[in-house]
Amino acid sequence: MIPYSISVSVPYKNDWYMEYIKVSNPTHTFTFDELLGVVSTTGLYYFRPGAAFHYSNTGYSILGRIIERVSGKSYGQFITEEIIRPMGMVSSFMPDLGTDRELPLPFAPGYVHVAGLIQNVSVSNVSGNVAEGNLITTPSDLALFIRKLLKGEGVLSSNLVYSTMLNCLPTTPGSLSLYGCGVSSINMLGYGHTGAHEGYLSQMIHDPVTDVTLVIYTNGWDLREGLNSIKVTMGHMQEALYKVKRIVLTR
Numbered sequence: 001m002i003p004y005s006i007s008v009s010v011p012y013k014n015d016w017y018m019e020y021i022k023v024s025n026p027t028h029t030f031t032f033d034e035l036l037g038v039v040s041t042t043g044l045y046y047f048r049p050g051a052a053f054h055y056s057n058t059g060y061s062i063l064g065r066i067i068e069r070v071s072g073k074s075y076g077q078f079i080t081e082e083i084i085r086p087m088g089m090v091s092s093f094m095p096d097l098g099t100d101r102e103l104p105l106p107f108a109p110g111y112v113h114v115a116g117l118i119q120n121v122s123v124s125n126v127s128g129n130v131a132e133g134n135l136i137t138t139p140s141d142l143a144l145f146i147r148k149l150l151k152g153e154g155v156l157s158s159n160l161v162y163s164t165m166l167n168c169l170p171t172t173p174g175s176l177s178l179y180g181c182g183v184s185s186i187n188m189l190g191y192g193h194t195g196a197h198e199g200y201l202s203q204m205i206h207d208p209v210t211d212v213t214l215v216i217y218t219n220g221w222d223l224r225e226g227l228n229s230i231k232v233t234m235g236h237m238q239e240a241l242y243k244v245k246r247i248v249l250t251r
Contacts, residue, residue, distance in 0.1 A: 008042055018128040029098035030128035032065040032075075053171045053179065057132040064131025075131055087145055087154050092137040098127045103136065108219040110199020115224060121199040133197050139215040142204045146192055147213040150206045166191055189214075189241055194234065201230065203237055212248055214241050 012020040017038045021028050038044075039058055046054045064075045071078045076094040084092050101123045109122040126134040145154070152158025156165065168178035168185040178185035185191055190207030195217075202217035216237050222229040 010042060012038075013042075022125060025098075027098040027101070027125060028127070029096075030130075032061055032068070032130070035061055035128060036065065053169075055179070057129070060132035061130070067131075076134075083155050087148055089137065089141040089145060092135060092141045094130070094134050095126055095136065096130050096134060098125045100127070101125060108200075108217075110197075110219050110221075112199055112221045112223060124198060126197070129197065133195065139217060142202070142215045143213045146204045146206045146215075147211075150191055150208055151211075186238070189238075189245065196230070201233060201237065203234070203241065205241060207245070210245075210249060212245055214244060216241055216244075 017035070018030060021030070035058070046052070046056070067078055068075055071082075073081070074096070076096045079094055083089075084094075103122055107122070109120055110124075112119045112121050148154040149156060150161060150166070152161050165181040165183060166185070168180035168183070168191075171177045171179050176187060180191070183191045183193055186205065190205045190209075190212070192203060192205035195202040195204075199221055200217065200219055201221070202215070204213075204215045206213045218233065218237065222233060225232075
């Protein structure tokens with residue numbers, strides 16, 4: 001999260017909290033209360049509530065904590081029992097400990113390219129990403145999930161999906177970028193979401209009108225020009241989705 005204002009002195013000031021902690025303890029297990037406590041302590045925010053829109057991983061961490069309090073289950077247990085298993089996602093699971101650092105075989109290793117050096121970053125501590133990026137899955141499971149969900153054949157009724165979830169609004173006044181409840185609307189592609197974890201980028205999309213579902217991913221980050229390189233890569237991935245959809249619809 002980018003600070004709008006910060007008035008307290010903490011040892012991790014001007015640094016990413018999780019990276020600061022992992023320097024001395026790479027397998028530290030981060031918790032919702034810990035991460036949300038950082039936001040509470042520092043007073044970090046993008047803008048005052050109701051003033052604008054900005055995607056925030058912290059918002060999903062808050063939602064994850066609410067799910068735990070309401071359900072009485074851990075977030076991973078709730079998602080596994082209420083979503084992953086009922087929807088038939090047989091190749092998906094959610095590691096949540098700092099020591100859960102292994103990917104099941106077979107897997108695509110993740111790489112980061114920085115200043116001429118290519119690093120294998122497949123082994124990672126994802127405990128700080130619970131509820132916003134700790135899902136290990138496959139393209140087939142992602143396609144199954146987004147299609148069944150948006151067709152009302154998953155864990156939500158079609159009425160709830162269309163009346164609430166897909167009620168997308170412009171992220172800024174007049175913008176063509178639309179966001180709903182956990183999904184974005186992309187013109188001529190459908191509804192879905194992107195995903196990113198160090199070394200990996202992905203996007204899943206489903207068009208309820210044509211019943212076309214698409215999933216694309218890459219197992220490499222190009223950081224030679226900073227984060228702008230990732231934006232460029234995501235742009236190329238989206239162009240590929242448009243091309244593939246045209247091919248599918250003309251068959």
